[in-house]
Amino acid sequence: MKPLVLITPSFERGRLIVRREYLQALQEGGLLPWPISIEGIEEVESYCQQAQGLVLSGGGDVDPIYYHQQPHAALGEVDPERDRLDFAVLAQALQRKMPVLAICRGLQVLNIARGGTLIQDIPRQKPSALRHQQKSPRWHKSHNIDIVERSQLHQIYRNGTGQVNSFHHQAIDRLGKGLQAVAHSADGIVEAIEGQGESFIMAVQWHPEDLFRNDQEAKALFRLFAEACKQYKRCIFSQNGEA
Ligand SMILES: [Mn+2]
Numbered sequence: 478m479k480p481l482v483l484i485t486p487s488f489e490r491g492r493l494i495v496r497r498e499y500l501q502a503l504q505e506g507g508l509l510p511w512p513i514s515i516e517g518i519e520e521v522e523s524y525c526q527q528a529q530g531l532v533l534s535g536g537g538d539v540d541p542i543y544y545h546q547q548p549h550a551a552l553g554e555v556d557p558e559r560d561r562l563d564f565a566v567l568a569q570a571l572q573r574k575m576p577v578l579a580i581c582r583g584l585q586v587l588n589i590a591r592g593g594t595l596i597q598d599i600p601r602q603k604p605s606a607l608r609h610q611q612k613s614p615r616w617h618k619s620h621n622i623d624i625v626e627r628s629q630l631h632q633i634y635r636n637g638t639g640q641v642n643s644f645h646h647q648a649i650d651r652l653g654k655g656l657q658a659v660a661h662s663a664d665g666i667v668e669a670i671e672g673q674g675e676s677f678i679m680a681v682q683w684h685p686e687d688l689f690r691n692d693q694e695a696k697a698l699f700r701l702f703a704e705a706c707k708q709y710k711r712c713i714f715s716q717n718g719e720a
Pocket of ligand 1: 609620642643644645662668682
């Protein structure tokens, strides 16, 4: 049985948007992706009961009210329904110690959920930073990252450095509780975080789903998440005495 993993979509004019690259990357990692809509918000607990992992996908900006700030002039598009869904499903997943893979916006949602804050617009609030909104194709790797040695991510990037794509104008400012920054770009922007507890919580500021076809590290990231989801399933079964 392949593990079912919930994935949050974006909402555009009455449609759910999940880019195919997410579904392909998760399927190739041995997982069955299961998009969850705002229509399921009352059922978030039931969805989580049946899932073995959660993917928070990319998307627009989180409403800064969630981290007690007023909107900066350069804040991008905000979708209150998406915010509500993402925080509701993440809270359930964390409570259940379900494996979480958070991508781009997802990393920011995770950080805020743990009490952290964001730089609302990198170019204006940190003018010396690199370009993090690349204007090259999504599969192109535009900047380097350095990976912290004692981290799960370092199991993938064994020589401590890597190259990633970059499509974000926001970034972590204050880190949330129970999280560790495990990768940075040369300008000091946080590019990946992990949970410090025993459950699998991995978040990256780049888009591995757009790289995985030609990038061994991106493939390995989805495999690592898939492995955590499989372990989570076994754990549930043994708790119920059904294993
Ligand atoms: Mn970046």
